[in-house]
Amino acid sequence: MKFPIFELERVQSLYENTVDINLTESGFHPFSLRELLTAEQLRMIEDTVxxxxxxxxxxxxxxxxxxxxxxxxxxxxxxxxxxxxxxxxxxxxxxxxxxxxxxxxxxxxxxxxxxxxxxxxxxxxxxxxxxxxxxxxxxxxxxxxxxxxxxxxxxxxxxxxxxxxxxxxxxxxxxxxxxxxxxxxxxxxxxxxxxxxxxxxxxxxxxxxxxxxxxxxxxxxxxxxxxxxxxxxxxxxxxxxxxxxxxxxxxxxxxxxxxxxxxxENRPRILDRSRSMLRENLKTTMEWVDSYGDLLRFVPPKAGGMAFMHYDLEINSTEFAEWLRKEYSVFILAGDCYGMDNYFRIGIGAEKAQLVEGLERVRAAVHSRFGV
Ligand SMILES: Cc1ncc(COP(=O)(O)O)c(C=O)c1O
Structure with a gap:
């Protein structure tokens, strides 16, 4: 049977747990059971057969x-x-x-x-x-x-x-x-x-x-x-x-x-949590993008947990992502995974502190290599 390697999933499963800052997450910072459930519901879980x-x-x-x-x-x-x-x-x-x-x-x-x-x-x-x-x-x-x-x-x-x-x-x-x-x-x-x-x-x-x-x-x-x-x-x-x-x-x-x-009675609260994380993190992301002028091109998302950007630097997207991962322990998803070089994807549903730290590491890396 012939099937292509599902590059987008494979690369994430290989490296997302090996870096300090994973910016490839495509969803929202997950709930813990304790955050999601009431004490009574937690007890019900304990009794589940x-x-x-x-x-x-x-x-x-x-x-x-x-x-x-x-x-x-x-x-x-x-x-x-x-x-x-x-x-x-x-x-x-x-x-x-x-x-x-x-x-x-x-x-x-x-x-x-x-x-x-x-x-x-x-x-x-x-x-x-x-x-x-x-x-x-x-x-x-x-x-x-x-x-x-x-x-x-x-x-x-x-x-x-x-x-x-x-x-x-x-x-x-x-x-x-x-x-x-x-x-x-x-x-x-x-x-x-x-x-x-x-x-x-x-x-x-x-x-x-x-x-x-x-x-x-x-x-x-x-x-x-x-x-x-x-x-x-x-x-x-x-x-x-x-x-x-x-x-x-x-x-x-x-x-x-x-x-x-x-x-x-629970669904709206759960979805609101994701949406407010997204709004807050999108603001932070847009400030970061704006600080790069024409170097980055980006249409802000209307939904979902990620930002997909075009960059104007002389480096292939897979090489860019690997270099950031190996040298700066921050992981972004290469546009190559979508067949689109010179793009990258970052997750913006992470906890804000993670996102900020990740973006700062990318900034430091880009400055050291490209002087911008
Ligand atoms: C568009 C889309 N569909 C499906 C999936 C698979 O997600 P899951 O199987 O966790 O629901 C993903 C995961 O990233 C996705 O982005």
Whole structure:
């Protein structure tokens, strides 16, 4: 079987725990159980019996998830180990060898690699920096055809933090419907909007829509490995059948905690914590960027936990990231991981002190080598 190394994940898992300051984190500083739960809930966790749960997710958790979307029931939801497993299961449910998958780029490159592993052909359509990372829908129109099985988007976007307008969403749906393609939307950053207004989901915009989401990003609970796939009942039933071959079920403790995190009385508080971290850290990041004048180019994100920047220095992005990691013990993600040299990504959902220290180390390094 042929599949490309998932460079973006591999490089992070190799080094994120070996540096003083990790600026590659794409989510928000995670909750501890003590910060998240009440004393009573913690006691409930102590009493949890560590059995298997229902393999498509407990009814209680699927009810909580279904309630986040218009007109969904528990039969429209499959609980997975992270949204990454939801992406994996969706692709294995919908794609066959020879299919074409049209993917928004830059993007979290998981689906690109899965498409190749499945013998499908990934094709790019671009977010355009010169249009503040809006999607190039003329390009999308020009690359779809009767061979397109799926158009896949990430909304809000990793790594740009762009949010699609409702007109753009409708147009993407129109384009997909014009060739009978599915839309698969990775919405794991939904809920982390800077202006506090939760964006609409693709669910409900067409019959052929699947959505992956989870608690790793906007909810700051990546260690739970709690994700989900939402879509039409029959597609979810097929996905469940495939999921029985992957990891059987998400963990029972994760179910218990997810049920609490997604409860209407807790969810707003959890999302507000992420949004206020983001607002505070974005201010700090923009001051840092501004101090470099034309050397750095940056469209501030509208959502999500990261900043994606272009730099004007004579150094390849992988070399830049490796040098900073080895010499200054600060870790940034090279634009090469997105196929975009001369860019880098930093996480801005970290604790503020970490971010400030990380940015200062980058500043010291750049000054020592480039004199700026
Ligand atoms: C856009 C996007 N989708 C999916 C994932 C996978 O996250 P998880 O499996 O933790 O939900 C990530 C992780 O960085 C991501 O950025």
């Amino acid at each position: 560590l059995g298997y749960g229902q393999t498509n997710g407990s009814i209680a958790v699927r009810e909580r998830i279904a309630a986040l979307y218009p007109d969904l029931t528990t039969d429209n939801v499959l609980v997975t180990n992270g949204s990454s497993e939801a992406n994996f299961v969706a692709c294995h449910t919908l794609l066959e060898p020879g299919d074409e998958v049209v993917m928004m780029v830059p993007n979290y490159m998981q689906i690109w690699g899965i498409a190749e592993e499945l013998g499908a052909k990934p094709i790019a359509f671009h977010l355009r920096e010169e249009r503040d990372w809006a999607p190039d829908l003329e390009e999308l129109r020009s690359v779809v055809s009767g061979r397109t099985k799926m158009i896949t988007v990430c909304n809000p976007s990793n790594p740009t933090g762009n949010i699609l307008t409702q007109d753009e969403m409708r147009e993407i749906v129109n384009i997909a419907e014009s060739v009978g393609a599915w839309i698969h939307a990775d919405e794991v950053y939904r809920g982390a909007e800077l202006d506090g207004k939760e964006i609409p989901s693709f669910i409900g915009l067409s019959d052929r829509v699947t959505v992956s989401c989870g608690l790793s990003k906007a909810y700051a609970l990546p260690g739970l490995r709690m994700g989900w796939l939402a879509g039409p009942t029959d597609t979810i039933a097929t996905s469940w059948a495939f999921h029985d071959y992957t990891s059987i079920t998400a963990g029972i403790l994760s179910h218990t905690i997810a049920e609490i995190a997604l409860a209407p």
